[in-house]
Every structure is written in structure tokens, then in C-alpha cells.
Amino acid sequence: MLSKSAARAFFLGGTVLCAVAFVGLTVDTLGRIPAQTHQGEITDAVRRGKDLWDRSNCMGCHTLLGEGAYYAPELTKVFERRGPVFIRAMLTDPEKMYPGQRRMWKYDFSERDKDDLIAFFQWIGKMDLNGFPPKPTLAQMATTTGLAATVDRPQIFNQLCVACHALGGQGGQVGPALDGVGGRMAPAQIAAWLADPPAIKPGTQMPKLPLTDGQRQELTAFLSTLK
Amino acid sequence: MKYESQRVAWWFFATCMLLFGLQLVYGLIMGYAHAGHDPLHPIIPFHVARAVHTNLLVVWLLTGFMGAAYFIIPEEADRELYWPKLAYVQLIALVVVGVVAIIGFHLQWWEGRKFLEIPRPLDFLVVVDVLLFIANIGMTIWKGKRMTTTSMVLFFGLLMAALLYLPGMIPTDNQTLDSYWRWWVVHLWVEGVWELIMGAILSFLLIKLTGVDREVIEKWLYVIVGFTFLSGILGTGHHYYWIGTPRYWLLIGGVFSALEPLAFLGMAIYAIAMARKGGRAHPNRVALQWTIGCAVMSFVGAGFLGFAHTLPQVNLYTHGTLVTAMHGHMAFWGAYAMLVLAMISYALPLLTGRKRHDTPSASFAFWTSNIGMIAMTLAFAVAGITQVVLERRVGMDFVTVQKEIEVHFWGLLLAAGLFILGISAYIYNFIRHGKPVAEVQGGGDSGASPPAAEAA
Numbered sequence: 001m002l003s004k005s006a007a008r009a010f011f012l013g014g015t016v017l018c019a020v021a022f023v024g025l026t027v028d029t030l031g032r033i034p035a036q037t038h039q040g041e042i043t044d045a046v047r048r049g050k051d052l053w054d055r056s057n058c059m060g061c062h063t064l065l066g067e068g069a070y071y072a073p074e075l076t077k078v079f080e081r082r083g084p085v086f087i088r089a090m091l092t093d094p095e096k097m098y099p100g101q102r103r104m105w106k107y108d109f110s111e112r113d114k115d116d117l118i119a120f121f122q123w124i125g126k127m128d129l130n131g132f133p134p135k136p137t138l139a140q141m142a143t144t145t146g147l148a149a150t151v152d153r154p155q156i157f158n159q160l161c162v163a164c165h166a167l168g169g170q171g172g173q174v175g176p177a178l179d180g181v182g183g184r185m186a187p188a189q190i191a192a193w194l195a196d197p198p199a200i201k202p203g204t205q206m207p208k209l210p211l212t213d214g215q216r217q218e219l220t221a222f223l224s225t226l227k
Numbered sequence: 228m229k230y231e232s233q234r235v236a237w238w239f240f241a242t243c244m245l246l247f248g249l250q251l252v253y254g255l256i257m258g259y260a261h262a263g264h265d266p267l268h269p270i271i272p273f274h275v276a277r278a279v280h281t282n283l284l285v286v287w288l289l290t291g292f293m294g295a296a297y298f299i300i301p302e303e304a305d306r307e308l309y310w311p312k313l314a315y316v317q318l319i320a321l322v323v324v325g326v327v328a329i330i331g332f333h334l335q336w337w338e339g340r341k342f343l344e345i346p347r348p349l350d351f352l353v354v355v356d357v358l359l360f361i362a363n364i365g366m367t368i369w370k371g372k373r374m375t376t377t378s379m380v381l382f383f384g385l386l387m388a389a390l391l392y393l394p395g396m397i398p399t400d401n402q403t404l405d406s407y408w409r410w411w412v413v414h415l416w417v418e419g420v421w422e423l424i425m426g427a428i429l430s431f432l433l434i435k436l437t438g439v440d441r442e443v444i445e446k447w448l449y450v451i452v453g454f455t456f457l458s459g460i461l462g463t464g465h466h467y468y469w470i471g472t473p474r475y476w477l478l479i480g481g482v483f484s485a486l487e488p489l490a491f492l493g494m495a496i497y498a499i500a501m502a503r504k505g506g507r508a509h510p511n512r513v514a515l516q517w518t519i520g521c522a523v524m525s526f527v528g529a530g531f532l533g534f535a536h537t538l539p540q541v542n543l544y545t546h547g548t549l550v551t552a553m554h555g556h557m558a559f560w561g562a563y564a565m566l567v568l569a570m571i572s573y574a575l576p577l578l579t580g581r582k583r584h585d586t587p588s589a590s591f592a593f594w595t596s597n598i599g600m601i602a603m604t605l606a607f608a609v610a611g612i613t614q615v616v617l618e619r620r621v622g623m624d625f626v627t628v629q630k631e632i633e634v635h636f637w638g639l640l641l642a643a644g645l646f647i648l649g650i651s652a653y654i655y656n657f658i659r660h661g662k663p664v665a666e667v668q669g670g671g672d673s674g675a676s677p678p679a680a681e682a683a
Binding site for chain 1: 257260261263265272273274275277335337338339340341344376400402403404405406407442445446447449450452453454456457460470471472473474475477479543544548549551552616618619620621622624625629
């Protein structure tokens with residue numbers, strides 16, 4: 001039968017062995033992290049962005065690298081998914097961007113703060129994360145044509161508009177679906193609407209988005225084709 | 228209660244009850260927010276509630292561990308605490324730091340790092356406070372009449388917990404390194420050295436409650452904490468799958484964290500076997516209920532549900548979803564909350580001299596809170612799995628999916644109501660026990676050694 005001293009030896013031996021292995025692996029990992037995370041690309045803006053990320057406790061609702069709370073979207077790939085225009089508008093006034101939806105705290109970010117956070121997200125998005133976040137495999141099976149269709153859309157549409165509107169069954173459900181919008185509205189109407197929705201229809205939930213003239217023209221042309 | 232200085236434990240336990248009660252309030256705020264109602268958003272937005280909820284948990288568990296240590300160590304070392312007054316000073320300091328931190332969170336003064344939100348200046352105060360505690364416990368053991376395995380495991384568990392707080396303060400610009408060191412604290416606490424503390428407290432309770440020979444219980448204690456470290460240390464790798472660390476962590480983390488349930492299974496079998504072997508009918512049956520319950524529920528919550536999403540193939544989809552919340556709630560409840568409640572249930576009649584452990588409310592508290600927690604875990608599981616399928620597999624938008632699963636949070640709130648009812652009964656029972664008695668009441672119930680004649 002096992003004696004107490006043998007049990008103690010098992011405990012001490014196993015613990016020391018595993019601790020040594022863990023410290024060894026940590027040393028090796030610390031050597032590899034700079035390359036895997038593009039540490040050289042950490043600019044002052046990224047640094048300030050991380051500081052803002054921590055100070056604002058963004059992790060209290062969002063996840064980053066899958067870590068944090070599960071109340072708000074995962075932000076690892078937010079730069080690629082939504083782009084700087086959307087992120088800036090969201091950081092300026094979150095409730096305007098998602099009216100009547102789950103609420104985000106309205107921070108008093110300066111324009112430079114927003115630049116810094118965007119730089120931080122851009123840097124995070126480039127990391128090699130061993131395949132996280134995963135691609136939605138079932139979505140590709142369900143809509144093989146849908147995926148091809150998204151490629152033809154303007155980038156700004158895929159980043160900004162789909163946050164609230166669906167097209168072909170994909171996208172948000174905050175605003176109405178955009179299928180057939182080109183048949184319902186003339187190009188001039190669409191352009192005027194995009195320029196300033198509350199001016200056209202007072203009380204609308206859609207905010208005035210910070211689009212450039214070029215982006216507005218591109219979106220108008222694209223939306224007009226949806227008949 | 229054998230020694231007068233053990234009485235300080237009551238104040239630690241009373242603090243636990245207060246903080247635990249407050250933790251539930253903030254949990255409710257978050258549950259309602261998830262169900263689509265956040266009327267408190269302008270005053271207590273979600274990220275404030277979340278920081279308060281998790282940090283209250285950590286603080287009340289640590290307070291409970293300290294109270295347990297102040298109760299156990301004098302009995303194990305066979306002497307009064309070395310600095311009895313320091314224990315009170317140290318509790319007051321801890322409460323002050325805790326209150327400042329919680330008020331600070333409401334003013335959004337924090338670090339924004341999950342579980343380690345306490346602002347940096349307060350971190351240093353926590354470390355000083357814990358070192359004072361360690362010194363007090365350490366001197367008591369050092370000057371004591373005997374050095375038992377149970378007290379040594381408890382001491383080293385507490386000492387390592389204090390030292391492992393330090394990696395969390397390493398400054399870095401890189402989010403990956405930030406996370407890397409954060410898990411050194413969080414993982415090596417809850418799946419490492421806290422299990423030493425858990426093993427030691429369980430041993431103490433089993434020795435007292437079952438009457439099984441100390442040598443037998445302590446031998447198995449070594450085996451179990453041995454398995455804990457064998458799996459838990461390298462099991463930290465399951466936090467290093469997707470944060471910008473090398474691929475080999477998928478293999479190492481996967482293999483070793485798959486072994487982690489064994490340590491918890493061992494703990495459960497050990498507790499049940501010792502209870503059967505003992506056969507001694509200790510009058511405080513509720514304390515034994517909590518003790519066995521802790522060992523079993525920690526296996527279910529930490530062992531089984533942890534295993535359910537620890538393999539990288541699964542974790543790729545469940546990482547950063549409500550599935551984590553499912554595992555987290557039952558793991559913390561089973562392993563650590565129930566442990567502290569077991570310790571309080573055992574110590575309270577001895578501290579206060581009122582034997583209220585047979586009252587229906589004590590049993591009601593045990594069953595209602597456990598059934599409530601199991602139901603909460605199921606609600607989280609349904610919400611989490613639905614989120615994984617819709618968002619991660621089908622590719623639906625986050626906000627749309629959250630609307631879909633709102634209904635499960637009503638289920639969660641119902642279950643939470645049951646849980647809160649159980650905990651209220653526990654706190655009611657605590658209050659009914661009254662304040663600790665002034666005089667030392669003989670040899671407690673150990674019967675192993677004569678009452679302390681040298682008590683100051």
C-alpha cells in the first residue's frame with residue numbers, strides 16, 4: 001500500500017517537474033511572441049490605444065482575443081469587419097448607431113483617442129492567432145451563392161451597412177432589409193437619404209453617417225442595382 | 228473553539244456573508260441586462276456590474292480562506308495565533324481596500340483586465356495585507372507545538388497564492404503578453420494553488436467530521452494535490468490557444484487540461500470514501516453535506532464542464548462565448564464557494580456556542596442553492612450552445628443572436644431566484660447563530676488534545 005512519504009514524494013516530484021517544464025515553455029514562448037504578434041508594429045498610437053482599452057474596461061462587455069465578457073461583440077477582427085468609419089462613429093455615439101438596442105457606455109473620447117483605438121484594433125487584427133476566430137463553416141454550406149455575392153459589394157457596404165441591415169438574409173436586423181431597395185427608391189433619393197437621414201425623415205432611427213462623397217456615390221450606385 | 232484567537236474567524240466569515248450577498252445583486256443586474264432590460268445603465272452599466280460581480284467573488288473567497296486559516300491553524304498548530312490583534316487589523320485593511328475598490332469601479336477607476344480590475348495602487352495594498360496575513364499564519368505554525376501536513380499544505384497554498392499575484396503586475400505594451408501573465412495569476416490560482424487551499428480545508432473538515440485517521444486522510448491529500456499540479460500547471464496552456472502564442476500550446480494545453488478532471492474526480496471520491504469509512508455520526512451533518520457537496524460539485528463544474536470545452540477543437544468555437552460563463556459559474560460555486568460555506572457551517576456552532584446546524588433552514592439552504600445553481604448552469608448552457616451554433620457556425624450577426632437567446636436569460640433569472648432564496652436562508656442561519664462567544668469552550672469537538680490552558 002502507498003505510504004505517506006511515497007505520496008509526498010509523488011506530489012513534490014510531479015510539481016517540480018511540471019513547474020520546470022512550464023517555466024521552460026514560458027521562456028520559449030516569450031521569445032516567439034514578438035514575431036507572432038508583430039510587436040515591431042506597436043506604434044505610440046497602438047500603445048495609447050491599449051491604454052484606453054484598459055482604462056475604459058472595454059473587456060467588461062466585449063471580448064478581445066476571445067477574452068472578456070460576453071455582453072458585446074468580439075473585437076479581434078473588428079477593423080477588418082467594420083472598418084475605421086464605423087468604429088469612429090460607434091465610439092462617438094454608440095446609441096445613435098444601434099438605436100433601441102443593447103446599450104454601450106458613451107465615453108468622451110477625443111478624436112485622437114478614436115484614432116488610437118482604431119490603430120490598436122488594426123494591430124490586434126493582424127496577429128497570428130492559430131485560426132481564431134473560426135470561419136462560420138455552416139454559413140458557407142447554406143449560402144454558397146451568398147458568399148460570392150458579398151465579394152461584388154463595395155467594401156464600405158460590407159463593413160458599415162450590414163451592421164444594421166440585412167441583404168440576401170445576411171446582416172443585422174436593426175434596420176429594414178435592403179433587398180429590392182433600388183426598385184423602391186430612385187438613385188437621387190438614395191443619395192439624399194444617405195447624406196442625412198434625419199433631415200429627410202425626422203425621428204428616423206438611422207443616424208447621419210460620416211461618409212465621404214466618394215463613399216456615398218459608391219453606395220448609391222450599388223444600392224440602385226438592388227431591384 | 229479551542230483557542231480564543233480563533234474567534235477572529237467569525238468576523239472574516241461575517242464579511243464573507245455581506246460581500247456574497249452584494250455579489251448576487253450585481254449578478255441580477257447583469258442577468259436583466261442580458262434579458263434585454265438595463266434600466267440601471269446610466270448609473271451601473273454592464274461593465275461596472277461585471278467588474279463588481281467578479282471582484283466581489285474573488286474578495287469574499289479570499290476573505291473566507293483567511294477566516295478558515297485563522298480557525299484551522301491554531302487548532303492544527305496547537306497554540307493561539309502569534310499576533311491575534313494583527314488579524315483584526317488585517318481584516319479591517321482588507322475591507323477598506325475592498326470598499327475603495329468597489330466605489331472606484333462605480334466611478335470607472337479600474338484597470339480593465341478581467342478578474343484583475345483592482346487599480347494598481349490598491350494592488351500593492353492587497354499584497355501588503357496578504358503578506359501580513361501570511362506572516363501571522365506562518366509564525367503561528369512555526370511557534371506551534373506541531374506541524375501537520377494539513378497546516379503546511381494550507382500555508383504553502385496561501386503563500387503561493389500571494390506570490391502568484393505578482394506576475395499580474397508586470398507592465399507590457401503587448402496585449403498578448405498582458406494576457407499571458409494575467410493567466411499566470413488567474414489560472415494558477417483557481418486551477419493550481421487554490422486547490423491546495425481547498426485540499427487542506429477539505430482534509431481538516433474530513434478529519435473533524437468523519438473521525439478517520441489523520442495519517443490516512445493526509446496521505447490521500449498529497450496524492451490529490453499531486454494530480455492537481457501534474458495537470459493544472461501545464462493545463463494553463465488551454466488559455467494560450469488563441470491569444471498570439473505558439474501552436475504547441477494547443478497540444479500541451481489540450482493534453483494536460485484533459486487530465487484536470489482526474490484531480491477533481493479524485494477529490495470527490497476521496498471525500499465520499501472518507502465519509503463512508505469514518506462512520507462516526509458527527510452531530511453537524513450539514514457541515515458534512517457541504518463538504519461532500521463541495522467535492523462532488525467541483526468535479527461537475529470544474530472537472531466535467533471544464534473538460535467539455537477545453538479541447539482545442541471544441542474551444543475554437545466556444546472560446547469567448549457564454550459557454551465559458553456556464554463552466555465558470557458552477558466551477559467557482561462547487562470548488563470554492565461551497566468550500567467556504569462548508570467551513571463556515573462547521574465553524575459557526577463552535578464559534579458561537581449555538582448548535583443550530585440541525586435546523587430545517589440549514590438543510591433548505593444547501594439543497595435550494597445547489598438546485599438553483601444547477602438550473603442556472605443549464606440556462607447558461609442552452610444560451611451558450613445556441614450562441615455558438617448561430618454566431619460561430621452559421622455566421623449570424625452578434626446582436627441578432629443575442630436577441631434570439633434573451634429568453635434563456637429569463638430562465639437564468641428564475642433559477643437565480645431559487646439560488647438567492649437558498650443563500651438567503653444560509654445568511655439567515657448565520658445571523659441567527661449570533662455573535663461569537665467570549666470564552667473558550669473546551670476542546671471544540673476534536674477531542675484530540677486538551678483545552679488550551681496557556682490561552683492568553
